[in-house]
Amino acid sequence: MTKSAVLRLLALGVTLLLLLTRTGAQSLKEQRKRMAAASYKAKSHCCDDVRGLKVQVANLTSLLEELTRKQDTVVRQMMELDNQNRQQEARVTEAESKYSEINNRVEIMQLQASQSVTQTSSDAIYDCASLYLKNYRISGEYKLPADDFLGTPGLEVFCDMDTNGGGWTVIQRRKVGLTSFDRDWKQYKKGFGAPRGDFWLGNDNIFRLTRQPTMLRVELEDWEGEIRYAEYQHFTLSNELNSYKLFIANYSGSAGQDSLRYHNNTNFSTKYKDNDKCVDDCANLRKGGYWYNCCTDSNLNGVYYRYGEHTRNTDGITWYGWHGPNYSLKRVEMKIRPQNFQP
């Protein structure tokens, strides 16, 4: 080997060595850098996790809120359905009662066919009590014949032949709630509604029927299905000239404090006909025709409210002596019969 060749080899070795050490240092630096980056990454990874969790929590919260909102709508919808259900029930009840009425009428027709009533002016049928005494013993709709002698027209009535001995002519009923009782003087005079449903027999007819000594029975039913009654040994309506003034006496019954007494000796008032004893217009406030004083201790011709709707109003079908002024009853019937009636 020559001297120069040895030198060249040496130089190469030095260069190699230099190169090697330099790369070693570099790789160390890089490794450190990498480690730092990794630790940074680890740190940021942890915070990303927290952030992610936070987002998820926010996401869940908003999801929960949305569910609550949806639940609210569902509850509202269920309440609406419940309401509709109740109205449907009322319709079914009405249909059922119509069906039983039809049955009644069929029976009455059969009875009439078998009995063939002979009608003379001396035994004219004035009311349900006289029908009862002629052996019509089934509750339902009857037509009282016209009386040429008295000049009275025929009259469709509903007879209650079951309650407390029967013979009752029903003069008022509230049970379906679809007929408005917020009517004027003329309509209360003539009567309105249907004898099998909600109706007012008419003040002229009631006056005519109470010319003989008459008693009154008021039946009340609340939304729990409890039934109470009020009976008056005396009941008279004056004629139109005397504004159909009410006279009642000798209360008995289960309806708590007598809530018609306050209306005793009081003229009849209707929409547009304020005959009450008040600066207010009671018929307008209570939305019915009645013997308004100032104004009410009962409001049997008031507005029909379904269960749960009655607490805010002063114009419902009320009887203060039982459920107070804020409870509108589910069913009311007013019926009359002669005092001397013997079942």
Ligand SMILES: *[C@@H]1O[C@H](CO)[C@@H](O)[C@H](O)[C@H]1NC(C)=O
């Ligand atoms: C909530 O989650 C959904 C589905 O996982 C996603 O598409 C949406 O971006 C998330 N919203 C938020 C605010 O994180």
Ligand SMILES: *[C@@H]1O[C@H](CO)[C@@H](O)[C@H](O)[C@H]1NC(C)=O
């Ligand atoms: C009732 O009406 C009659 C007239 O129909 C009237 O003479 C009488 O004063 C009225 N009574 C009251 C208390 O308003």
Ligand SMILES: *[C@@H]1O[C@H](CO)[C@@H](O)[C@H](O)[C@H]1NC(C)=O
């Ligand atoms: C109604 O008033 C008359 C007097 O006009 C009275 O005899 C009768 O007892 C009163 N009725 C009631 C229930 O208080």
Ligand SMILES: *[C@@H]1O[C@H](CO)[C@@H](O)[C@H](O)[C@H]1NC(C)=O
């Ligand atoms: C009420 O009843 C009492 C006792 O039974 C009787 O004395 C009175 O005459 C009756 N009142 C009326 C107006 O009939």
Ligand SMILES: *[C@@H]1O[C@H](CO)[C@@H](O)[C@H](O)[C@H]1NC(C)=O
């Ligand atoms: C009836 O309702 C009225 C008005 O909302 C209220 O002032 C009154 O206290 C209630 N009466 C009863 C007996 O609940």
Ligand SMILES: [Ca+2]
């Ligand atoms: Ca008035």
